[in-house]
Amino acid sequence: MPARCVGTCITLFTPCRRGVAVGTVSTPESAGFLSAGYRETGMQTLTEKRVFGAKTGVTDIFVSTDSGVAAVTVSADQIGAFGLAHRGSATAVAATADRLVVGTDQGVLAADIDAANRSADVADPAFDAIGGDTIGAVSAVALTPAGLIVADSDGIIYRGEHTGSDTEPPAWQRLGATEEVRAIDAGLVAAVDGVYRIDDDGLTNTGLTDVRAVTGVGQPLAATADGLFRLANGWQPIADGAFQAVAADGHGHAHAVGEAGLLVRSADDGAWTTTTPPVEAPIVDLTADRGIVTAVTDDGTLCVTAGDGWRHQRLGLPGARGVAVGGGADGS
Numbered sequence: 001m002p003a004r005c006v007g008t009c010i011t012l013f014t015p016c017r018r019g020v021a022v023g024t025v026s027t028p029e030s031a032g033f034l035s036a037g038y039r040e041t042g043m044q045t046l047t048e049k050r051v052f053g054a055k056t057g058v059t060d061i062f063v064s065t066d067s068g069v070a071a072v073t074v075s076a077d078q079i080g081a082f083g084l085a086h087r088g089s090a091t092a093v094a095a096t097a098d099r100l101v102v103g104t105d106q107g108v109l110a111a112d113i114d115a116a117n118r119s120a121d122v123a124d125p126a127f128d129a130i131g132g133d134t135i136g137a138v139s140a141v142a143l144t145p146a147g148l149i150v151a152d153s154d155g156i157i158y159r160g161e162h163t164g165s166d167t168e169p170p171a172w173q174r175l176g177a178t179e180e181v182r183a184i185d186a187g188l189v190a191a192v193d194g195v196y197r198i199d200d201d202g203l204t205n206t207g208l209t210d211v212r213a214v215t216g217v218g219q220p221l222a223a224t225a226d227g228l229f230r231l232a233n234g235w236q237p238i239a240d241g242a243f244q245a246v247a248a249d250g251h252g253h254a255h256a257v258g259e260a261g262l263l264v265r266s267a268d269d270g271a272w273t274t275t276t277p278p279v280e281a282p283i284v285d286l287t288a289d290r291g292i293v294t295a296v297t298d299d300g301t302l303c304v305t306a307g308d309g310w311r312h313q314r315l316g317l318p319g320a321r322g323v324a325v326g327g328g329a330d331g332s
Helices: 046-055
Strands: 023-026 059-064 068-075 078-087 092-095 099-103 108-112 138-144 147-152 156-161 171-177 181-185 188-191 194-198 203-207 211-215 221-224 227-232 234-240 243-248 254-258 261-265 271-275 283-289 292-297 301-305 311-314 322-328
Touching (some): 059 092, 059 099, 068 301, 078 301, 078 311, 099 138, 108 147, 156 194, 221 243, 221 254, 234 254, 234 271, 292 322
Parallel strands (some): 092 138, 092 322, 181 211
Antiparallel strands (some): 023 271, 059 068, 059 322, 068 078, 092 099, 099 108, 147 156, 156 171, 181 188, 188 194, 194 203, 221 227, 227 234, 243 254, 254 261, 261 271, 283 292, 292 301, 301 311
């Protein structure tokens, strides 16, 4: 039986504007290791979103938590209705405009999203178990043009490809094994024993240790227990200290959160500015897509900005694990 939404409409609220610059870290921007197009989205820059936000309709945000997957609708940086798209503990989540994938302790679930025909309602998808006998407990998932990437709790990474109808479960290819996987993004894997690049036939370790998060959109960035790094001629340090999450939009903007606070990279000159996070609770994940930056805290607070200040809303679902941006009511 598909999970049913129990969403409650939430009135829009006052933006949080705690982001006062307290320091800068400057690094040169280099050519992207992976193109922004690797992530299958209709990405806009933050500036474009501010100008054209009134025309973009609503966007789906999905948050994996101990209680299930929350589906939240936002318009630019205004948060609206939310509810449960999936009941039951969710360890990971990934989404595109027409697909939602959820990792659980029992395997991997997938559902189609018909965003174009649902107006502004919270998505209410029907999930299918697609892991078969191959995928057990899941630690991370990602949707890429090359297929669905899944990491299990043993650190084994698989690629799922459809060899026939999209309605059939994918064929799973074992790409390789790592130590504990924390995150997957745009062809890169964050693991205890380093950052791995996903190749056509396997994995390549590119360096670092105790990696908490990674982004391969534009210039690769990695958040580790020892600092924030960028990939140029090898991994180069940006800031010291433990970092938990990092995200980039492929247009020069990037955000990272750690002991030093919230670091924001300017698309104009590549300089990193240290700001205060929008809420006091620890941020566990960040994502940047469709012209917005989204963060989620461990107590289930969703934070959203389209470049004009943060807004946030408690979802009432503690134990948040990750956040993903899907499509919108316009089907994009």
